[in-house]
Amino acid sequence: MTVSEEREGAGSPTVTELPDAVTIETEEGRLLAERLADDSRHARKLLEVRNLSTQFFTRDGVVHAVDDVSFELEYGETLGLVGESGCGKSVTALSITRLVSSPPGKIVSGEIIFDGIDIMKLSSEEMRLLRGRKIGFIFQDPMTSLNPTLPIGFQIAESARLHLGLSRKAADDRASELLSKVGIPRAKERMGDYPHQFSGGMRQRVMIAIALACDPMLLLADEPTTALDVTIQAQILDLIRSLSAEFGTAVILITHDLGIAAGMCNRINVMYAGRIVETGMVDDIFEQPKMPYSWGLLDSLPRLDEQKGARLRTIEGLPPDLINPGKECRFSPRCKYVHDRCRVEEPDLSAREGEGHLARCFGTEPGGWIK
Amino acid sequence: MTAMPAESSGNLVEVDHLKVHFPILSGIFQTESGRVRAVDDISFQIRKGETFGLVGESGCGKSTTGRAVIRLRNPTDGKVLFDGKDLMTLSRKDLRKMRRRMQIIFQDPYSSLNPRMTVGSIISEPLETHNLVSGKARLDRVKELLALVGLNPNYTNRYPHEFSGGQRQRIGVARALAVEPEFIVCDEPISALDVSIQAQVLNLLVELREKFGLTYLFIAHDLSVVRHISDRVGVMYLGKLVEVGPPAAIYETPGHPYTRALLSAVPIPDPKAERRRKRVILTGDVPSPANPPDGCRFHTRCWLYERLGRPEQCRTVDPELRVVAPEHQAACHFAEEALQSDVGVAHRTGDAGMRRGTPDSATAGLEAEHAAAAVASGGSTADTPSASPSDDGEPGG
Numbered sequence: 001m002t003v004s005e006e007r008e009g010a011g012s013p014t015v016t017e018l019p020d021a022v023t024i025e026t027e028e029g030r031l032l033a034e035r036l037a038d039d040s041r042h043a044r045k046l047l048e049v050r051n052l053s054t055q056f057f058t059r060d061g062v063v064h065a066v067d068d069v070s071f072e073l074e075y076g077e078t079l080g081l082v083g084e085s086g087c088g089k090s091v092t093a094l095s096i097t098r099l100v101s102s103p104p105g106k107i108v109s110g111e112i113i114f115d116g117i118d119i120m121k122l123s124s125e126e127m128r129l130l131r132g133r134k135i136g137f138i139f140q141d142p143m144t145s146l147n148p149t150l151p152i153g154f155q156i157a158e159s160a161r162l163h164l165g166l167s168r169k170a171a172d173d174r175a176s177e178l179l180s181k182v183g184i185p186r187a188k189e190r191m192g193d194y195p196h197q198f199s200g201g202m203r204q205r206v207m208i209a210i211a212l213a214c215d216p217m218l219l220l221a222d223e224p225t226t227a228l229d230v231t232i233q234a235q236i237l238d239l240i241r242s243l244s245a246e247f248g249t250a251v252i253l254i255t256h257d258l259g260i261a262a263g264m265c266n267r268i269n270v271m272y273a274g275r276i277v278e279t280g281m282v283d284d285i286f287e288q289p290k291m292p293y294s295w296g297l298l299d300s301l302p303r304l305d306e307q308k309g310a311r312l313r314t315i316e317g318l319p320p321d322l323i324n325p326g327k328e329c330r331f332s333p334r335c336k337y338v339h340d341r342c343r344v345e346e347p348d349l350s351a352r353e354g355e356g357h358l359a360r361c362f363g364t365e366p367g368g369w370i371k
Numbered sequence: 372m373t374a375m376p377a378e379s380s381g382n383l384v385e386v387d388h389l390k391v392h393f394p395i396l397s398g399i400f401q402t403e404s405g406r407v408r409a410v411d412d413i414s415f416q417i418r419k420g421e422t423f424g425l426v427g428e429s430g431c432g433k434s435t436t437g438r439a440v441i442r443l444r445n446p447t448d449g450k451v452l453f454d455g456k457d458l459m460t461l462s463r464k465d466l467r468k469m470r471r472r473m474q475i476i477f478q479d480p481y482s483s484l485n486p487r488m489t490v491g492s493i494i495s496e497p498l499e500t501h502n503l504v505s506g507k508a509r510l511d512r513v514k515e516l517l518a519l520v521g522l523n524p525n526y527t528n529r530y531p532h533e534f535s536g537g538q539r540q541r542i543g544v545a546r547a548l549a550v551e552p553e554f555i556v557c558d559e560p561i562s563a564l565d566v567s568i569q570a571q572v573l574n575l576l577v578e579l580r581e582k583f584g585l586t587y588l589f590i591a592h593d594l595s596v597v598r599h600i601s602d603r604v605g606v607m608y609l610g611k612l613v614e615v616g617p618p619a620a621i622y623e624t625p626g627h628p629y630t631r632a633l634l635s636a637v638p639i640p641d642p643k644a645e646r647r648r649k650r651v652i653l654t655g656d657v658p659s660p661a662n663p664p665d666g667c668r669f670h671t672r673c674w675l676y677e678r679l680g681r682p683e684q685c686r687t688v689d690p691e692l693r694v695v696a697p698e699h700q701a702a703c704h705f706a707e708e709a710l711q712s713d714v715g716v717a718h719r720t721g722d723a724g725m726r727r728g729t730p731d732s733a734t735a736g737l738e739a740e741h742a743a744a745a746v747a748s749g750g751s752t753a754d755t756p757s758a759s760p761s762d763d764g765e766p767g768g
Contacts, residue, residue: 084565084566084567084568085565199656201656202656229428229429229592229657230428230592230594230633230636230637231428231632231633231636231652231653232428232656233636233638234635234636234650234652234653235652235653235654237638238650238652256565256566257638258566258640259637259638259639259640259645260638261640262638262639262640262641262642262644262645263638263639263642263645263646282642283642283643286640286641286642288730289728292729292733294728295728295729295730295733296567296728296729297566297567297728298640298728298729299570299728299729300566300567300569300570301566301570301595301640302570302573302593302595302596302598302599302600303595303598303599303639303640303718304594304595304598304622304634304637304639304718305622305718306595306598306599310599311574311577312570312573312574312599313570313729314567314570314571314574315567315570316571318535318537336737337733337737369736369740370733370736370737371730371732371733371735371736
C-alpha cells in the first residue's frame, strides 16, 4: 500500500504547538515532541513490536496472555489480528498503547517502537499525548465507550481541543465536519444529541469520528462490528476502509471473523494461546496457510456457497490454560497431525513460501511430515 | 417418540397470519400510545423432520416469532397449529402436555442456565415437571443425556460456571432433549460461541436431528450458518416474512432485493473474492417497527426501488408473499427484476477461490499415516486421537 506524501482531507489541522499542560520529561518524550511537530514519514516502520510478553497476576496464578509476540506494521497498512477469544489479540493491542490495566496486568518484557519512539520509556503523561495525537481507538461496544451524559459533538470536539489545542469554535467545526465525513446526516444539527439518541451503527460512526479527530497515524479497531448487524457491519467496514485510505492511517484490526479479515487486511497475524502462530500477506494466509490451527479455523466456517448437510470439520477440544502453557507446541493437544516432537518442544516461527510468510509448526517446515 | 397422527399436509407446525404487537404505554394512566409491530402478519409451515431457518437482522421479529410458535409469547392475532391443534385455544392442561413435544434452546449459554443449580438438576427439571422418570432411573437418564451431547456423564454435580460457553450450550441442548421433543426452536444457539466451538455445536445439532428425526426452527442472523443447516429458509425484515424458499433458491437466485443486500453484506473468507465483488451497501438503519414505512417496508432502503426510478407502487402497496418459482416465494412487486439481478451472489461464482483450509494433500497424508500405524500395531488403535466424551467438550461416539 502506498501512502501519499501529502496528508490532506478533512481539513487536517497542522499543529506544531504542544498543549501547555504537558511537560516533556524524558529523552524519548523530546523525540515525540519533534515527531508531533514534523508529520512527514520517515524511513522506518510505523510500529515495531519485539518480544512482547504481557502477563496477568491473578489469584490462580500468572496468566501468560501474550507470550513473546513480535511483528511490524508499515505506514498506512492494515494488519489483522485474528483468533478466538482468549488468544491474546486484544491484550496485544492494549499493550501497544500501554493500556493494560495494572494490576493485575503487566507488560513483563519487550520493546514497542512507535514511529521510531520507544514507548516503554515515555512517561505516562507523554504516553497520553502519543495516544491522543497518534493513535485512535474503536472498540466493540460503542455504548460503553461513549459517555452517556455528554452530547456527542462535545465528545468529538473534546479530543481535538485537548490534543490539538484548537479553540472551542474551531474544535466544534472540526467535529461537525468529521460527523458528516463518517456519514451522519444533518451533522450540524445532531452535534447536541446524546449517545442514546443514536442507533448502534450510528454510535460506531461517532466512535470513528472521535478516533479520527486528531488525524492519527494508527487506528486500533478491536472487533469494531461484532455488536452490529450484517448490513450495518458492511457500512462501517466500508467507512473504515475508505477513511484509512484517504488519510493514510494504518489500521490494526482485531477480529475473530476471517471473512472480515479477508476483505480488510493487507497482512494477517493468526494468534493462538498468546502466540502468533502464523503471519503473512492476506492471500498467502487464505490460499496456502501453513499451520493446522489456521486450517481448522477456515474449515470450521460454514460457507454461503455450501450445499446443506456436509459435516463441518471442527477443531476438537479447547484452547490450553494460559497459566501453565508448558513447553510443547500449544496447539499440539488439539492437532490432528501431532508427532511426538510437538509434545516436548515448541516450534519457532519459520519461513514459508510467500513474502513475510511465517508459521509455527514442525510438520509444515520444509522436510516436515505434513504435505 | 410419540406417534404422529397422519397429517395430510405433513406439516408439524403451521403459522397462520401471526401477529405479535407490543403496546407502547405512556402517561400516568399508562394509555396505549402506539404499538411495536414486532411480528406483523406472517404465515409459514414447517414440515415434519424439516429444519426451517429464519434469518434477519436484530429487531426483525425472528426471535419473537420463535417464542410465539411455542407459545412462550401470546400472539396478538393469528393462529399457530402444532400437529394440527391450535395452541391458542388449548386448555392449560392440554397445552402443558403439548409442551413436552416442543422445546427451545436459547442464545446465551450464560444467562439461560440457573447458576445455583447443578447440571444434573438443570437437566432433570423438565423430567420432573412432566413426571417422566424418577429416582435412580432419572439420574441414569441425565447421564445418558450428558453423554449424548458429548459431555462427561459424571459431571452431574457440577455447576454451570465450571463449564465453557460451548459446553454450557451442550447442557442447554441436553435439557431440551430430556423430554424427547419432536420440535425444537433453536434461537441463535451458536452466535455467542467462538468459531471452532460453533462448528462443534452445529455438528451436534445435525447429529441429533438425524438420530431422533427432530424438526427444528433455526433462528440466526448468520446467513452461512442458516444455509448449512436448513431445508427451507425464511428471511424476515421489520416484522414481515419477505422471502421463503429452499436454500438453493434463497442463496443462488434470491427474489427479494433485501435478501440480495443481506448476502452482499456477508464477508467472504477469501481475499480475492472480496476484492472482486461489488457490494450493495444499504444506507441508513432499519426503521422503527413502531412506525414502519407505508407500502413496502423495505422501500426506504431498497436499491432496486432506486434503480427502477422509485415506482409509486412500492410506496403505497404492501407486497404480499407470492410464488416466484417452484417452492420459492418473495414479497416484492418487482421480484422478477430482483431474480434477474446479479447483486449479492458473488459467492456463487468463486468456487475456485472458495477453498477449504486444510489442503487435500495433508488429509491424504494423515490417512496414510494412520493406516500405516494401524498395520504396524496389528490393527489396534495406536495413538490415533480417540474421541472420548471427556472434559474437552467433544461429541462422544
